[in-house]
Amino acid sequence: MVQNLNQLVHSVTYTIQQQDKEAFFENIKDLQKYDLTRIFIKLSSDEQEIFLEFISIPLLADLLSELDGKNQLAVIKTLDWKKVSLSVTEMNNDDLVSMLSQLGAEKSAEVLSYLDKALSADIENILAYPPETAGRIMNNQMVWINQSYTVREAVDKLKHFAELAEYLNYLYVIDDDKRLVGIVSYRELLLADMQTEIADIMQTRILKVDALMDQEEVARMIQRYDFVTIPVVDEHEKLLGIVTIDDILDVVYQEAEEDIEKFSASGKSIDFNTKPVTAAKRRLAWLILLLFIGIVSGSIIASFEETLEEVVALAFFMPMVAGMTGNTGTQSLAVVIRGLAKEKINTKQVINLLVRELKVGIYIGLTCGLLIFIIAYLWQNSLILGMVIGVSLLCTLIIGTIAGTVIPLILNKLNVDPAVASGPLITTINDILSLLIYFGIATAFLSYLM
Amino acid sequence: MVQNLNQLVHSVTYTIQQQDKEAFFENIKDLQKYDLTRIFIKLSSDEQEIFLEFISIPLLADLLSELDGKNQLAVIKTLDWKKVSLSVTEMNNDDLVSMLSQLGAEKSAEVLSYLDKALSADIENILAYPPETAGRIMNNQMVWINQSYTVREAVDKLKHFAELAEYLNYLYVIDDDKRLVGIVSYRELLLADMQTEIADIMQTRILKVDALMDQEEVARMIQRYDFVTIPVVDEHEKLLGIVTIDDILDVVYQEAEEDIEKFSASGKSIDFNTKPVTAAKRRLAWLILLLFIGIVSGSIIASFEETLEEVVALAFFMPMVAGMTGNTGTQSLAVVIRGLAKEKINTKQVINLLVRELKVGIYIGLTCGLLIFIIAYLWQNSLILGMVIGVSLLCTLIIGTIAGTVIPLILNKLNVDPAVASGPLITTINDILSLLIYFGIATAFLSYLM
Structure with a gap:
């Protein structure tokens, strides 16, 4: 700097x-x-x-x-x-x-x-190539040599390209059809005899990516293997270019930003310099959708108007129940999104995850349900009200936890980026679920509550 | 793979x-x-x-x-x-x-x-060195030479270290006190005369980082300047080591994960393999805190019990008003956190940002307020109720937007990572604010509502 x-x-x-x-x-x-x-x-x-x-x-x-x-x-x-x-x-x-x-x-x-x-x-x-694929972010700053070259010919070619030195750790070896058949490191060249044929010293167990591979997957490979570059090939194994780690660093920053954007439903590309009208427009797209979903929760409450009129105290706990359900859903969502970003999961792992989150939901529900039962009982001095709220919270936390897990998994299965199931969206869906459960249980116990 | x-x-x-x-x-x-x-x-x-x-x-x-x-x-x-x-x-x-x-x-x-x-x-x-600083993630896989070396001596030393080839783009030049005084690129060495002294060909305008610099800042520098390595020095400019881009890639992944963790208040280090009890415990820490904040909103509603008893329809719109306020707060939060991750901002920029978000809040508030006024009027057939809800939403959206901006800015000022002002926390705070405004306005207009 x-x-x-x-x-x-x-x-x-x-x-x-x-x-x-x-x-x-x-x-x-x-x-x-x-x-x-x-x-x-x-x-x-x-x-x-x-x-x-x-x-x-x-x-x-x-x-x-x-x-x-x-x-x-x-x-x-x-x-x-x-x-x-x-x-x-x-x-x-x-x-x-x-x-x-x-x-x-x-x-x-x-x-x-x-x-x-x-x-x-x-x-x-x-x-x-489609945006965000290996083909789209590759460059041609690599040195390739034919496998029939001698070490001397390779070194000569390398010297000629010295200005690309930043990424000259490997030479890419191709056959007569331009197919990638091996790599030779700079070090191997230095140590080898000048007359040796490249084919005799090259490494043939090489990692490469297909030009259509998603850039996030390329980034993960480069990170896991501590590579500085990775070769890109087409469907016939023909060497097309390389992806370099500096571009991958940009990709990872960009993807991390997009995750936060989606997670917060904050709309695309708003930064400190975005004009107010533009920022408002981008954010309104999400907010208006969420407003209409909010109207749905409103009409659910309206349908329980009689219950609410009988026991107004139910309204006191309504935001807490809805909020907690939204929060646990957001937590599950975050765990799933982070997990999916790291690895692909098979059916068995999906089932394991669902069972795990179900258990987490039960533990969380029992703890919070018991806690709110005590608080509500002491505050409102009604055992039944305490029980209604405690049991409701138990149920909504379990369901909220599962919803926060299932929704991103389904999106992932449908090849939709699970991060679009943003925090606010999950929160709003969980609002609706929790209100239905809360007022459903309260209505069932209405005669005892009055 | x-x-x-x-x-x-x-x-x-x-x-x-x-x-x-x-x-x-x-x-x-x-x-x-x-x-x-x-x-x-x-x-x-x-x-x-x-x-x-x-x-x-x-x-x-x-x-x-x-x-x-x-x-x-x-x-x-x-x-x-x-x-x-x-x-x-x-x-x-x-x-x-x-x-x-x-x-x-x-x-x-x-x-x-x-x-x-x-x-x-x-x-x-x-x-x-403290965790997450340049000093902690640096390594010593660099080649340093004294500025009095000739090009030939430098090349000899370089050859000797050929196995480190991955990061041998630059040689670091030090003086007799081991202070970093310049760098020489591999290419410059190749092109220079063998008898030249390094001091005559080195670049002296160099970028380096202090060993105590936060790893996120180091990552940003490496990304901006497209570097593969950056030298680390102590307070006397003594060369200590280098940070390499492959480690930086790990840092960026790790920080991105931590951001999502904090943003969702999902608790530290929960992955697909975490045991249910462990995951529940880590998540409960946040949830119980949020439960108690939820009780606060409950007691606010309780204090408006009379208003609510008179006009039960107010309850229908309560979750929507609270939810929307939470959503706009989360959006602002995301914009601020993303922005702060990219650049440090001065007082003037803070003021600009606040003015911008105020304008955004007004635009959003006007749009959503008008929309809900029409919906509430048509649904409940009450002009006054429509106005109370519309005006409330206008006010809460403006305040929610500002809260989502101010809270992370204050945390940042206090040197607390603004991302701890997670989505759920902002949502819960905005819940409370919105309920106060909503019921406050409704109570003021109560005589007209009945």
């Missing part, structure tokens, strides 16, 4: 205003591209234009890789097509793909038309 | 039962340590003992690095001290530290006593 970012912004701004290209470069020399980008977005649009004029094509490519969609579009509109073409060609494949996905069909097609045929074909191939 | 894990387990088991060491090694040859470990934990304890006898010290070190605390302890108890000492010495520093933290003080001290003095002093130094 550049400690003195503001200072640097001032000094860059000054050099831009002075049109002092040399001093400008002295300032931005050795800067990380993240910092370069942070400086750029703090400039006025006039200053940005001069900034874009000053910097070299490789820096322009760095800048475009780091900017968000809106700023990428602005920069591309500012540059002439020649500069766009050169800088875009310089970008890493995966950054370019991610930029084109943001630009919209028309602008994206225009940018692709500036590229040479081979590159634009490559990019279009990647764009053809 | 080894596709045929079960098959491999069978065949490994067979070779163990046959005491056929050669066939055993043929089976486990080239296996990733994650898979080796998965096989090991599927064996019976007798088979595990033979497995441990068969495998070499480096494989033993791999196994120990991958196992969880319980299994690590079991393995260490099985091995004689000589083998423990050798295999533990072979482990990476960071894996060893993480194992020792799990083993408990006594066993951990015993293991340390088997190590040579220099190593055990290193490890104790790392263990002295």
Whole structure:
């Protein structure tokens, strides 16, 4: 992190205003591209234009890789097509793909038309993979060698690609059909005799991912195996590219954010800079749905109007019963979602989980039910009321726990992301269930309560 | 992923039962340590003992690095001290530290006593850093060179450490006081003249982290700058170690899980294998707290008993008003928690955020308030009741939105992780607020309602 970012912004701004290209470069020399980008977005649009004029094509490519969609579009509109073409060609494949996905069909097609045929074909191939798959996030910064190469030929090729050094731990070995048949580590190359054929020293038990594999699964593999890169192949085992751990880190952050978004039903992509109207619109989508479900609980209570009129004290415990049921459901939901994110589960494990949660529900229900029985009895001085509320809470906690388990499991079975069964949704469903049980039990005991 | 894990387990088991060491090694040859470990934990304890006898010290070190605390302890108890000492010495520093933290003080001290003095002093130094800091997760798999080295000396040292190749993108340059003064990339070494002094080609604008920096902050830096490693220094800039991206990936997964845990108040570390009693106990801690808060809302309703007796229809809308307030609070909470995880915010931004959320609350309140006014009016055929409920929802949604924003901000200010203001907690607090407002407004209009 550049400690003195503001200072640097001032000094860059000054050099831009002075049109002092040399001093400008002295300032931005050795800067990380993240910092370069942070400086750029703090400039006025006039200053940005001069900034874009000053910097070299490789820096322009760095800048475009780091900017968000809106700023990428602005920069591309500012540059002439020649500069766009050169800088875009310089970008890493995966950054370019991610930029084109943001630009919209028309602008994206225009940018692709500036590229040479081979590159634009490559990019279009990647764009053809569905979003959030290995194919979509892979890049081509790997070095591949034919299995018939000697160690010397491999080392020569490696040296040629030294600028990719960050991910040169492995060379990928292919056969004449471009199928991935092995890998050779940098270390194995160093230790081997120069005349040896690669096929004789390569490891053949290799891990790779299919281009259609979900990015979350790729992330789990990279994490489990402590890999820095993993090769991507098509259905014929043809080597297509590699996924690198830095992109996986972005994926994991993004997925974690999406989980919290769904879990809280807070709506997509609201951050500190989202405009109030936009944020309100995104949140209202969920809230209005939940409002109508709330009306359903209202009509349930209305249908027990007589019971409630007879024993108004029932209303005192209503929010607590509903709330507790929602809370236990949310807890179960969280356990299931976290579990499913880690492993796929089979039928036997599903049954085990249901039995476990049933037991948890019973333990929780007994504890809380007994506690509220005592409290209600002491407060309202009615044994029957205490029992009605205690038994209700016992039942609703068991059912709420099961609902919080079953609903995400069913969604998962239907290939819907279980995290869409957000906390508020489970809470609201459990509200309805708990009110039915609570007033059902109370009505049954009504004659004793009066 | 080894596709045929079960098959491999069978065949490994067979070779163990046959005491056929050669066939055993043929089976486990080239296996990733994650898979080796998965096989090991599927064996019976007798088979595990033979497995441990068969495998070499480096494989033993791999196994120990991958196992969880319980299994690590079991393995260490099985091995004689000589083998423990050798295999533990072979482990990476960071894996060893993480194992020792799990083993408990006594066993951990015993293991340390088997190590040579220099190593055990290193490890104790790392263990002295607080958990979840850069110092605690760093390792020493880096190559450092003195700035007075020539390029040739650096290359020689690099070659010597080739087995660390995975993270050899940079050499760390120190001065005579071991202070980090620069880095040299592998590529720069390749391109430089062999006689050049390192000090002349190193980059001096470097990013590093303090050993006490929180691991989440380190993770953000590595993600933003697309680094694979980052150097760790002490308060005198002395180079202590590096943090590598594979460990950061573990950190990000772990923190994401903790966020969901806190957000759902689901209690620590419940997974699919947790025993029902344990899971219930961990969940009850939260639920009982929330039960008592629920009693508070009950007593608020009780204090409005007369109002409720006069107009029972107020009860119909009570869960909806409370639920919606909880939902909007949860949404704001999620936005704030996600935002704070990304950036630190200053007072000006806090004020901007509060103003934004106030506006969001007003938009949401107006929309939902109007909607429920129409519904309540049509349903209960009372203009006044519709207005009371509409105005209540308007007010509670605004206040709920602000509460969901302010509470995590205050916690953050107090250096408490804002995610402990879990969804259920915010929901329960908003329950209470909303009931007060709802019944307050209703009581004020009571004469018109009857």
